[in-house]
Amino acid sequence: MLFRLFAAPVAVLLTLAALPAAAAPSLLEVDQRLAAIAWRLTTANVALCRERQPVIGATLHAADQYPPALRDAFPTPVAVELVVPGTPAATAGVAANDGVVAIDGRALPAPAAGDALTSATRDAAQARIAARAPDAPLPLTLRRDGADRQVTVHPRAGCRVEFEVLTGGKLGASSDGRVVQVGGALFTRFGDDQIAVVVAHELAHAILRHRVRLEAAGVKWGLLSEFGRNARLFRHTETEADLLGAYLLRNAGWDPQLAVTFWREYGSRIDGGMFHSRTHPSSKDRANAIAAELATMPPNAPLPYLPPLLEQRDAPLR
Template identity: 60%
Template sequence: MSRVSILSSAFVALSAFLLAVPPQAPAAIPAVAEQSDDGALFAAMREADLRLASIAWRLATANAALCRDVAPTPGLIVHAIDQYDPGVRKQLPALFGFEGPVAVEAVVPGSAAAKAGVEADDTIEAVDGKPLTVSPAGANQASTATRDSAQRQIAAEPADHPLRLTLLRHGQRREVTIPAQPGCRSRFEMMMGPGLSASADGDIVQIGSRFFERFDDRMIAVVVAHEFSHNILHHRDRLDAAGVKRGLLSEFGRNGRLFRQTETEADLLGVILMRNAGYDPHDAVRFWREHGGEVDGGLFRSRTHPSSSARADAVAAEIAAIPADAPTPYRPALLDRAAAPLQ
């Protein structure tokens, strides 16, 4: 279920401060959107993006003390007008603000950005007084380069310092200072498509849009926490360092064993991340028992992954092993091996 275990669809290069963003190349959007007077498609996309961003923000900020790599996590979803197909861009200022190239798609309720007064449809002009860069790549085709640059600029700010944004709304410019809100560094995105696909590559987490149609946020949190754990545990880099083979050889011998090891580790850390963020970790047990076959292919699953019943059993045992008086956040011993070579 992860890119490290090669069962993914191809997180567009995105927000290093835990944001969900629209799909990289929404080629199907123009024709549909032009038939929709009320922008229902875009509204549904924004709603799903916000659901993912809210889950990711909650997991990232609650577990910041556990992570070596942290970044500003203000609770913003940033998008750029040139990441959309040119044929649909004329509609976007009315739907998303866009008084400039980069805007706030949505704001996570309760986040530092929300408390500072940042609102959906605010245009972002500068970060800490430095103007955002517009890439020429999006002039004639959909490109994420402008958005990615804005996200990197925000992510480069110190995680333990306030974040200062210059915003524009209805022609009125204002400076907003967002209190520091560190979170575990990763980037999150909803991925359009019909399958129940999810992936992580060390930097980015992608969650398929089908999850948002099929499951409630508690179940989606199980999937997000699992993929997020791959990044926190640096599984991609550690698998590469171990010289594992991908493709047809990934399921056999040492390759398959190490892939299964990383999947189990992500399952176990995932329930800790959930517990620390106030989710019920037992939801992970229910997810794997009741829905695991839908996600991993059941009898036809890749042997780079344990069976869903084995995953449910391992997760249940991990939950039972958490001390009754464990603090929040609880730091599992598994994190002590996050930099160790895979054996």
């Protein structure tokens, strides 16, 4: 499942330049592109993920995420924003703008009163789906044109990570281990293949438990992250995510060399050049490290491929 959030990232792991607001595509277009990329990456790489959840290929949103003047357009407090073609939700007949009345026969709770913008209603619906067995049939009660109907979606198991679009003019992406947030402005600058490189990198952070490992190592965040041991450990996790991200791309049907090309051709435009953060390797170093890693992959490696790098997910950072 893929969702939209309007808050700032929890931990920005890739911070880029700003774009003119006028250049941004519609939020729905961005959500559709991210949904399709995330579907491929999370389902194809489920064997690499310890924590899993049902993935149906639909994006939910809730009325109270929007100003009060827009809420009357919702058929129910929680509704389907979009459905990725060819996914279990599409096969079951779920469609954009369907209201979600109940999940597994249990009505969704009413949203809190008031005009405040919140994602709590949407998050509660998602939590109910995520708590189910990853491959168990999922009964849904949907409302369309005033009439309720029952459908059963047969999910795919996927990595238990959510994906959100951040509104605003800045480029950026982040992962806190549970949520991957991608700046909407990225979708103006890059095509879907390049976006997939960024999303795979952030998913790799979650798979490799980087947030947990960094916190266990006692690193300092904010301005102090740029110095000494802090910077070294952050750079180490960035490199690990670059390397695993290339394998995640391959498992999901992309050419893993896209990651090498991305940093060689576009990296100098987005990493700040000589002013790039000390917490991140240079674009040249990133491209070279990924190329060297891919050269170690056995010929005719299986799909999905579980690289030795996965063994590091429990290793302390020192």
